[in-house]
Amino acid sequence: xxxxxxxxxxxxxxxxxxxxxxxxxxxxxxxxxxxxxxxxxxxxxxxxxxxxxxxxxxxxxxxxxxxxxxxxxxxxxxxxxxxxxxxxxxxxxxxxxxxxxxxxxxxxxxxxxxxxxxxxxxxxxxxxxxxxxxxxxxxxxxxxxxxxxxxxxxxxxxxxxxxxxxxxxxxxxxxxxxxxxxxxxxxxxxxxxxxxxxxxxxxxxxxxxxxxxxxxxxxxxxxxxxxxxxxxxxxxxxxxxxxxxxxxxxxxxxxxxxxxxxxxxxxxxxxxxxxxxxxxxxxxxxxxxxxxxxxxxxxxxxxxxxxxxxxxxxxxxxxxxxxxxxxxxxxxxxxxxxxxxxxxxxxxxxxxxxxxxxxxxxxxxxxxxxx
Numbered sequence: 001x002x003x004x005x006x007x008x009x010x011x012x013x014x015x016x017x018x019x020x021x022x023x024x025x026x027x028x029x030x031x032x033x034x035x036x037x038x039x040x041x042x043x044x045x046x047x048x049x050x051x052x053x054x055x056x057x058x059x060x061x062x063x064x065x066x067x068x069x070x071x072x073x074x075x076x077x078x079x080x081x082x083x084x085x086x087x088x089x090x091x092x093x094x095x096x097x098x099x100x101x102x103x104x105x106x107x108x109x110x111x112x113x114x115x116x117x118x119x120x121x122x123x124x125x126x127x128x129x130x131x132x133x134x135x136x137x138x139x140x141x142x143x144x145x146x147x148x149x150x151x152x153x154x155x156x157x158x159x160x161x162x163x164x165x166x167x168x169x170x171x172x173x174x175x176x177x178x179x180x181x182x183x184x185x186x187x188x189x190x191x192x193x194x195x196x197x198x199x200x201x202x203x204x205x206x207x208x209x210x211x212x213x214x215x216x217x218x219x220x221x222x223x224x225x226x227x228x229x230x231x232x233x234x235x236x237x238x239x240x241x242x243x244x245x246x247x248x249x250x251x252x253x254x255x256x257x258x259x260x261x262x263x264x265x266x267x268x269x270x271x272x273x274x275x276x277x278x279x280x281x282x283x284x285x286x287x288x289x290x291x292x293x294x295x296x297x298x299x300x301x302x303x304x305x306x307x308x309x310x311x312x313x314x315x316x317x318x319x320x321x322x323x324x325x326x327x328x329x330x331x332x333x334x335x336x337x338x339x340x341x342x343x344x345x346x347x348x349x350x351x352x353x354x355x356x357x358x359x360x361x362x363x364x365x366x367x368x369x370x371x
Contacts, residue, residue, distance in 0.1 A: 233271030
């Protein structure tokens with residue numbers, strides 16, 4: 001019996017048209033669509049994968065991801081991909097990826113087995129992750145604020161009783177030594193009261209009287225006191241550009257400025273200049289500063305810059321948390337910058353820090369223009 005050779009079927013025009021059409025659909029997906037063979041080579045990538053990888057299609061196709069990304073076999077993503085390839089199962093995960101230039105990105109990945117190997121679907125969720133981080137930081141600060149408000153309220157009641165008792169004792173004694181001791185006790189109680197005021201400012205529950213304020217004039221009038229507060233080792237350099245008037249309590253603004261300048265001096269142990277700048281800023285779109293978002297509009301900016309030790313990113317991320325401090329146990333309360341944060345947020349503004357170890361720090365305050 002003679003063997004019959006069966007010729008492979010050629011695709012009909014309709015089938016070929018369908019393949020082209022569906023291929024073009026894959027190219028339009030906002031999801032990355034890639035096919036990986038059993039040797040971890042790229043068989044197909046759509047335009048979104050090319051964008052995610054920041055490599056050309058020519059650089060990807062036919063190449064193994066093990067060659068393109070040295071060390072990828074040590075990552076949780078590759079271990080998941082390898083398991084799905086071996087067991088022919090599906091999986092879903094979030095993957096943190098660092099590009100060669102150091103930029104971080106997050107992708108949601110889904111793995112599906114196919115005869116050739118695996119299909120990997122990817123969505124860039126970097127913006128969502130950043131938003132989640134801002135929400136978590138905001139929730140953490142809000143929780144800390146509620147805790148601080150309760151502590152401040154109870155502590156304030158105790159201080160009222162202590163200060164009243166000290167005043168009565170001072171009236172009833174004429175002994176110099178006892179009076180000196182009582183005066184020391186009253187001074188300590190007054191300092192404690194100031195700490196309570198800082199806590200209340202952080203919690204945004206301090207009684208304030210916002211009114212239109214010209215920043216440049218206020219800073220010029222306050223500069224002599226600032227210079228006295230930090231001493232001659234920290235010369236102040238003023239670079240004051242005109243700004244729009246802002247709506248804020250004048251005393252609260254001075255507290256913010258004083259705290260930022262004193263903090264700059266503390267961060268510069270060997271002494272050095274402290275620069276105070278103002279400016280007129282327009283945000284064309286919504287702008288994020290940590291957990292705070294400022295709508296588009298006109299703002300006055302205040303920036304205090306030092307040439308001190310600077311901060312690592314993990315420290316800078318926590319710098320506005322109450323009771324967080326890098327100073328020694330007896331050198332700071334950790335409330336100065338957190339109270340600045342509360343005051344600025346109460347005025348519908350934002351405060352941000354830019355710092356690197358050994359490069360100093362810049363704290364920038366943005367306050368909306370008063371209408």
